[in-house]
Amino acid sequence: MTEDPEDMSRLIGAVARVQDVAAFETLFRHFGPRVKAYMMRHTRNLQTAEELMQETMMLVWNKATLFDPEKGNASTWIFTIARNTFISAYRKQNRPEFDPNDPAFVPDDVEPADVEFQNRQEAEMVRTALQDLPAEQRELVQRSFFGDVSHSDLAAEYGLPLGTVKSRIRMAIDKLRKSLGERR
Amino acid sequence: MSPRHHIRDELLAAYATGDLAEGWSLAVATHLALCPGCRGRLAKFEAAAGDMLEKIEPSEQSVDASWQDIRQRLSGQISSDRKPSGSVPSLKADKPRHDYVLPAPLRNYVGADADQLKWKSLGRGAYQVLVPTGDEETSVRLLRIPAGKPVPEHGHGGRELTLVLSGSFSDVTGRFSRGDLEDADETLEHKPVAGDEEDCICLAVTDAPLRFKSRLLRLVQPMLGI
Structure with a gap:
């Protein structure tokens, strides 16, 4: 199965243009289990996680025309849909978001195309930065990133002292932050 | 100005x-x-989260059963004329610029701009x-402090996010004007003073009632709902 982000973007494009079911199946088989694992971490209930995953993937199907490959890759877009589904369907809250069409919205002072280019480059930097972390740090960061496992649970699971887990995560975050370029 | x-x-x-x-989230x-x-x-951050999703360990269950479910749901939709759902194409872009004090999404929460709201007096x-929000962890309010006047000195029971929307205020940590976000926790005991130029309107989000230093204010606090 392909994991090339650009291929994934093309598949969403095919769903958007011609309701391509085969393309959607490939997307589903790749992202469905990942979204389910994400939902599982948040809800700790298999049934609920399955429902929220299906809800998310139906939105991917229905909103495919709104996906803009210039703005980010498929996994980022699908993540935001999963996140919003979790918030609205499970936590029953609104997610306040800015509205670029609002008259009071302050637009970017650079050309949107430049911003998009920059965003893509930076997304690539994030990926590289994650890739460059030592395997153990990367795993800890990934496990703790979505706020699903407490640091003490991780410590117990890996048989490490709590302080070690905390400092490894902190080190990893510091490295990531550096490569993201902190802003004052 | 940014x-x-x-x-x-x-x-x-x-x-x-x-x-x-x-x-x-509303303040953010x-x-x-x-x-x-x-x-x-x-x-x-969203790109990083997308990357995490990509690298998450998928659940071991076979996806075949899930795919059959979804396939079924899709067949009800395909070729029926499908309108792209999702972000509502809101206010037209060519709409004349209006200098709202309250940007979206905040304006949608209170239903109007600042000058059309029913402000309730806090005294002075x-x-x-x-x-109103759907969470039970925060309390959210808009505050209007008269120009040049202090907000009564207070510490915080927890975190307080303050976003300035109009005018300005200053405290020990600096000066805050439109768009500036102050992120205070229980360690900060501050005495914000509104700038002289105009009334200061800000959004304040707290996770616990403010602790006022004055005993009298503490007594009336529950009545004022702050």
């Missing part, structure tokens, strides 16, 4: 991953509407409007 006081990494990351309650999202720089940072010329 804001000078921004969203901290930790807060922005929590907003990006969906781990931030609605009240806090309203700052984002006014701050292109923080929107750029948000995009990076200060006013507030409570902002």
Whole structure:
């Protein structure tokens, strides 16, 4: 199965243009289990996680025309849909978001195309930065990133002292932050 | 002018991953509407989260059964004329610029701009409007402090996010004007004073009632709902 982000973007494009079911199946088989694992971490209930995953993937199907490959890759877009589904369907809250069409919205002072280019480059930097972390740090960061496992649970699971887990995560975050370029 | 006081990494990351309650998120999202720089940072956090999703260990169950379910749901939709759902094409872009004090999403929460709200007096010329949200962890309000006047000195029972929308205020940590976000915790005991130029309107989100130093104010606090 392909994991090339650009291929994934093309598949969403095919769903958007011609309701391509085969393309959607490939997307589903790749992202469905990942979204389910994400939902599982948040809800700790298999049934609920399955429902929220299906809800998310139906939105991917229905909103495919709104996906803009210039703005980010498929996994980022699908993540935001999963996140919003979790918030609205499970936590029953609104997610306040800015509205670029609002008259009071302050637009970017650079050309949107430049911003998009920059965003893509930076997304690539994030990926590289994650890739460059030592395997153990990367795993800890990934496990703790979505706020699903407490640091003490991780410590117990890996048989490490709590302080070690905390400092490894902190080190990893510091490295990531550096490569993201902190802003004052 | 771009804001000078921004969203901290930790807060922005929590907003990006969906781990931030609605009240806090409202302050973050309203700052984002006014701050292109923080929107750029948000995009990076979301890209990181997308990357995490890509690398998550998928659940072992076979996806075949799930796919059969979805396939069934799709067949009901295919070729029926499908309208792209999702973000409502809101206000037209060519609409004449209007200098709203309250940007979306905040304006949608209170239903009107600042000058059309029913402000309730807090005494001493200060006013507030409570902002309803669906979470039970925060309390959210708009405050209007008269020009040049102090907000009564207070510490915090927890975190307090203050986003300036009009005018300015200053405290020990600096000066805050439109778009600036102050992120205070229980360690900060401050005495914000509104700038002389005009009344200061700000959005205040707290996770616990403010602790006023004055005993009298503490007594009336529950009645005022602050």
